[in-house]
Structure formats: C-alpha cells, structure tokens
Amino acid sequence: MKIPSNNNNFSAKRLLVVIFVVISVLCIIFFAAISRFNTPLAHAIVINVLAPFQSVTSAVSGKISAFGDYVHDVFYVYDQNRELKAENDDLKSKVTRAAELESENARLSQLLNYRTNTPQFDLLPATVIGRNSSTWSNHIIINRGSNDGVDKNMTVVTPDGLVGTIHEAYPAYSEVELITDPRSAVGAIVQRADSRLAGVVKGTADSSSAINMTNIPQNANIVEGDIIVTSGFGGMYPKGIVIGTVTSLKNDIGGLLQYAVLYPAVDFQKLEDVAVITNYREPVSALPPQPQAPTQPAANAQPAPATNQNQGEAK
Structure with missing residues (x-):
C-alpha cells in the first residue's frame, strides 16, 4: 500500500485555501455592491479592489465627454461662422447697393435740375x-x-x-x-x-x-x-x-x-x-422783341361802347 506524500497533502491544502480566499473576496464584493453586507473592512476591500478600475473608467469617460463637447463646439462654431459670414456678405452687398443707388440718385437729380434750368x-x-x-x-x-x-x-x-x-x-x-x-x-x-x-x-x-x-x-x-x-x-x-x-x-x-x-x-x-x-x-430772353400793336386807332375803327357807368349817367 502506497502512502501519499506530505508534499501532495500540503499542495491540496494550499489550493483549498486559495479557492476559499477567492470565493470569500467575491462574496464580500458582491454583498458590498448590493449593500447587504456593509462593513468597514468589506468597504475598504471593495474600494481598494475597484478604485483602479473606477479611476480608469472615470478618466476615459471624462476624456470622451470632453472630446464630445469639443466636437460639438467645433461644429457649432463652424455653423455660427458660416451664418455670420453669410449675413456679413449680405450686409456688404446691401451697403454697396445702397451706396450705388445713392450715387445714381445724386447724378440723376443733377441731370433733372439741369433739365429744369x-x-x-x-x-x-x-x-x-x-x-x-x-x-x-x-x-x-x-x-x-x-x-x-x-x-x-x-x-x-x-x-x-x-x-x-x-x-x-x-x-x-x-x-x-x-x-x-x-x-x-x-x-x-x-x-x-x-x-x-x-x-x-x-x-x-x-x-x-x-x-x-x-x-x-x-x-x-x-x-x-x-x-x-x-x-x-x-x-x-x-x-x-x-x-x-x-x-x-x-x-x-x-x-x-x-x-x-x-x-x-x-x-x-x-x-x-x-x-x-x-x-x-x-432761350426766351434771347428771342427778339415781338412787334407791338399800333397805338393810334385805325380810320375805320368803331368807337368803343359806353361803360355801364356812362350809360347810367346818360339815363
């Protein structure tokens, strides 16, 4: 009959201890996560075990959020600049057109005054x-x-x-x-x-x-x-x-x-x-003077009719 060696017994015990420790840690993490097993020791273990992962997750999440905000700001600023540029070009066009119309109006007004004069x-x-x-x-x-x-x-x-x-x-x-x-x-x-x-x-x-x-x-x-x-x-x-x-x-x-x-x-x-x-x-001022009517009445001219006043006196 063969008797197991002490080394084999020690290895089996060590494996059982490791399995027990792992299971215990998992249980502590599980119960701590669902708030059913809240002890200072368990809380400390959970924090120590999960802190690196939370730190990495938080950093990555912050970077992603910041990048998303940056991309949003870039597109927002681009759209704003495009709208402002279009408005600026439109205003420039209107100002140029207004100035041109003002100049044209001034020239036509001068021409109209020249025609009048x-x-x-x-x-x-x-x-x-x-x-x-x-x-x-x-x-x-x-x-x-x-x-x-x-x-x-x-x-x-x-x-x-x-x-x-x-x-x-x-x-x-x-x-x-x-x-x-x-x-x-x-x-x-x-x-x-x-x-x-x-x-x-x-x-x-x-x-x-x-x-x-x-x-x-x-x-x-x-x-x-x-x-x-x-x-x-x-x-x-x-x-x-x-x-x-x-x-x-x-x-x-x-x-x-x-x-x-x-x-x-x-x-x-x-x-x-x-x-x-x-x-x-x-020009009218340069036209030769028109001949005036004769001041002396013609020989066969009829005498002027009496006015109402003279007729009243005759009556």
Missing part, C-alpha cells in the same frame, strides 16, 4: 455702357440710339458741361466723339462780358484729357480763370454750354498767335450718365 434743350438721358477699344479716351458708347430719336452730330452734355457729339447712331446704341478727340473742333467764346473773345477748342494728341483753345491773338483779352463756353457758331453746338476754364496761356509755333490750355468742365474718365440734346431753341 435749361428749358431750351430737349434732353434724352443716357448711360455710358462702354468705350471704343481703338479710341479709348476719345470715344464712348451710350445706351441710346436711332430707335430713341438719336441722330448723328447731336450734342452730348452733362450738368457740368460739354461732352461731345454723336459720331455714329445705331438702332440701340450710339458712339460719342468726345471734345478731347484731336479731330474735333468746337466753336468757343470767352464767357466774360468785357471779352467775348472767339476761338476754337480742340483736343491734343499728346494727352487724352487736355483741350486747348487755339487761334488766339497775342493781344487778345483773355486771362487765366476765364470760363470758355460754346459760341454757337456753325450750328452744331448750342450756344452757352460750358467747355472749361483757362489754366494757362502759351505761345503757338511762330509766336504770332497763342493758345489757352483749358481744364475741362467734365471729368471724361468718370462719365456714367449723360444727356443727348435732341432739339434746342433759343
């Missing part, structure tokens, strides 16, 4: 829609044509002064030759009453905006600051439209004549709205 002109408002690419500085395109009654050689103006003439009229638009074109020639006169010096205003080839009044005698009565207006000579331009102001006087080639450098009344680089003079009449 010049009843001798029949004005057709027009808008500049382009410039001739080959003569950028000397020709413009307007949105009025022969369908609107525009014809070649009609005068084009702004409330500030003379712009030019209709170079070519098409059905829906027209090409305007500016007075800055060297090929143009405008009969002009000094507006000052004690001068009334006549000359011709032309554009210059060396500048896109300069105009000169030429053919001026050396001893002519013209000085810097004089206002130059259309003379009406030749019949193309109506009389009295402002052309520009004399800025300086210079000797012409040969020295026999001089010319006046003018500052144009119109800023040709900023033309937007103009008016075409489709018809014009002499």
